[in-house]
Amino acid sequence: MTPTATSHDTVHTPLTAERVLAGAIELADRIGIEQFTIRRLATELDVKPMTIYHHVPSKDAIIDGIVDVVFGQIDLPPDELEWSAAIRRRCVSARSVLARHPWAPPLMESRTTPGPATLRHHDAVLGCFRRGGLSLQLTAHAYAIIDSYLYGFALQEANLPFHGDEEIAELAEAILESFPVEAFPHLAEFTTQHVLRPGYSFGHSFEFGLDVLLAGIAAAQQSNP
Amino acid sequence: MTPTATSHDTVHTPLTAERVLAGAIELADRIGIEQFTIRRLATELDVKPMTIYHHVPSKDAIIDGIVDVVFGQIDLPPDELEWSAAIRRRCVSARSVLARHPWAPPLMESRTTPGPATLRHHDAVLGCFRRGGLSLQLTAHAYAIIDSYLYGFALQEANLPFHGDEEIAELAEAILESFPVEAFPHLAEFTTQHVLRPGYSFGHSFEFGLDVLLAGIAAAQQSNP
DNA sequence: GCCAGTCATCGTACTAAGTACGACAACGAA
DNA sequence: TTCGTTGTCGTACTTAGTACGATGACTGGC
Numbered sequence: 001m002t003p004t005a006t007s008h009d010t011v012h013t014p015l016t017a018e019r020v021l022a023g024a025i026e027l028a029d030r031i032g033i034e035q036f037t038i039r040r041l042a043t044e045l046d047v048k049p050m051t052i053y054h055h056v057p058s059k060d061a062i063i064d065g066i067v068d069v070v071f072g073q074i075d076l077p078p079d080e081l082e083w084s085a086a087i088r089r090r091c092v093s094a095r096s097v098l099a100r101h102p103w104a105p106p107l108m109e110s111r112t113t114p115g116p117a118t119l120r121h122h123d124a125v126l127g128c129f130r131r132g133g134l135s136l137q138l139t140a141h142a143y144a145i146i147d148s149y150l151y152g153f154a155l156q157e158a159n160l161p162f163h164g165d166e167e168i169a170e171l172a173e174a175i176l177e178s179f180p181v182e183a184f185p186h187l188a189e190f191t192t193q194h195v196l197r198p199g200y201s202f203g204h205s206f207e208f209g210l211d212v213l214l215a216g217i218a219a220a221q222q223s224n225p
Numbered sequence: 226m227t228p229t230a231t232s233h234d235t236v237h238t239p240l241t242a243e244r245v246l247a248g249a250i251e252l253a254d255r256i257g258i259e260q261f262t263i264r265r266l267a268t269e270l271d272v273k274p275m276t277i278y279h280h281v282p283s284k285d286a287i288i289d290g291i292v293d294v295v296f297g298q299i300d301l302p303p304d305e306l307e308w309s310a311a312i313r314r315r316c317v318s319a320r321s322v323l324a325r326h327p328w329a330p331p332l333m334e335s336r337t338t339p340g341p342a343t344l345r346h347h348d349a350v351l352g353c354f355r356r357g358g359l360s361l362q363l364t365a366h367a368y369a370i371i372d373s374y375l376y377g378f379a380l381q382e383a384n385l386p387f388h389g390d391e392e393i394a395e396l397a398e399a400i401l402e403s404f405p406v407e408a409f410p411h412l413a414e415f416t417t418q419h420v421l422r423p424g425y426s427f428g429h430s431f432e433f434g435l436d437v438l439l440a441g442i443a444a445a446q447q448s449n450p
Numbered sequence: 451g452c453c454a455g456t457c458a459t460c461g462t463a464c465t466a467a468g469t470a471c472g473a474c475a476a477c478g479a480a
Numbered sequence: 481t482t483c484g485t486t487g488t489c490g491t492a493c494t495t496a497g498t499a500c501g502a503t504g505a506c507t508g509g510c
Contacts, residue, residue: 038496047459048460050499112386126412130411145378148380149370152375155376155380190364195365205365205373209369217437274467274468276487280487454508462502473489475486476486477487
C-alpha cells in the first residue's frame with residue numbers, strides 16, 4: 001500500500017448508497033445473510049469498512065434498503081388485467097424474485113420503516129383488489145392470506161437445503177439413516193416413494209395453492225356482494 | 226465475589242441441556258432472537274457463559290434445540306378425526322404456539338438437522354393425509370401449501386409491530402405522515418377506513434384462508450380419486 | 451494559478467459476542 | 481484418604497459493528 005495510488009487501479013467512481021445496496025444484495029445472495037458483514041461487503045466493494053458508513057448510517061439501514069430494493073423488483077399487478085389474474089401475475093413474479101434472494105423472505109415483513117418501493121407495492125396490490133370490487137373487509141382477508149401463502153412458500157423454498165436431484169438424494173438418505181424406518185414410516189414412505197422419484201419439485205405446488213386461494217376469494221366475493 | 230459460596234444462595238441443581246433450552250426459549254420470547262446471546266442466557270440461568278458449553282456444543286445447537294422444543298409444543302393431528310378436521314386442529318395449535326414464540330417462524334424450516342420432535346411432527350401430518358386417502362402426489366401438494374400458509378401467516382403475525390389498539394394507531398399515523406396521502410391513496414384508505422377501525426385484527430383472517438385451502442385440497446381429492 | 455473549505459476515504463480503537471483452553475473445586479468410589 | 485470424574489469458571493483470542501478524528505483529493509472563488 002504505497003500512499004500514492006497504484007497506477008494500474010482503475011479510478012473508482014465514488015461510492016454511493018445505491019452501489020452499497022447493490023453490492024449488499026449480490027453478497028447476501030452469494031453467501032447468505034448470516035455471513036453478510038460490513039467488513040466483507042467492504043472487501044467486495046473494494047473499500048475499507050468505514051467508508052461504507054459515509055453512505056449508509058448502519059448495517060440495519062442496509063437491510064432496510066435491500067428489502068426495499070427487492071420489493072421494487074417485484075412486478076406490480078397490471079392494471080389492465082382482471083383482479084385475480086393481476087394478483088396471480090404479481091405473486092408469480094414475487095416468488096421468482098424471492099427465490100433469487102433466499103435471505104429475503106423472513107425480512108420482507110419485519111421492517112418497521114418501509115421504504116418507498118415497499119409502500120408503492122402495497123398500494124398497488126390494495127388498489128387492484130379494490131378496483132376488482134372487493135370490500136375493504138374482503139380485501140384485508142385476501143391480502144393477508146395471499147401474502148401469508150406467498151411468503152411462507154418463499155420461505156420454505158429458500159430454505160430447501162438442496163438445489164438439484166443429487167443433493168436432494170444425499171440429504172434424504174442422511175436423514176433416513178438417522179432413524180429406524182419403523183419409527184417414522186410415513187416420512188420414510190414419502191421420502192423414498194415420492195421425493196426421491198425423478199421429477200419431484202417442491203415448486204410445483206405453488207400455483208396449485210395460489211389458485212385455490214384466488215378461487216376462494218372470488219367465491220367469497222360472489223356470496224357477499 | 227468471595228471465593229467461598231455466599232451462604233444465602235440456594236444450592237443450584239446442576240444445569241442440564243433441558244434447562245439451557247428452556248431458559249433460551251424464555252429469553253428469546255422476552256427479548257427476541259436478535260438480542261439473544263450466550264452471555265445473556267448465562268446471566269438468566271445464573272451461571273457464567275462457559276458453563277453453558279458443557280451442556281450444549283454451540284449457540285447453533287441451542288437454536289436447533291429450541292426449534293425442536295417448539296415443534297414438540299404443537300398438537301399432532303388427532304387420529305380419531307377426519308383428515309381435514311385433524312389438520313385444521315394441528316394448524317390452529319401451531320399458529321398459537323408460533324404466536325407465543327415470535328422468533329420461531331423463520332427458523333422452523335431452516336434447520337438442516339431436524340430433531341426428534343420435528344421428525345415425529347412431520348410423520349404424523351403425513352400419516353394423517355395418507356390415512357385420509359390422499360395420494361402421495363396430493364399429499365405433497367397439500368403439505369406444501371398448508372405449511373406455506375401456516376408459516377407465512379405466523380411470520381406476518383410475529384412481525385406485526387404492534388400489539389394493541391393504541392400501538393397500531395400510533396404506528397399507522399407515523400407511516401401515514403411519512404408520505405402525502407395522494408401518493409398512496411389505497412394504502413391510506415385501507416389504513417384509515419379499515420385497520421384503524423375498532424375490532425380490526427390481522428388474526429381474523431387465519432381460519433378463513435385455512436378453510437379455503439382445506440376445501441381446495443378436498444376438491445382435488447374428489448376430482449382425482 | 452492559489453487557497454480554503456468540503457467531502458469521501460480510511461486508520462485506530464472500543465465494545466460486544468462466540469467460544470477454545472485449561473484450571474479448579476466438589477463429590478463419590480475404592 | 482486419595483483419585484478420578486464432572487460441572488463450573490477465568491482468561492483470552494477472534495470476528496463484528498461502528499464512533500472518532502485524521503488525511504488527502506477536489507472545487508469554487510479570487
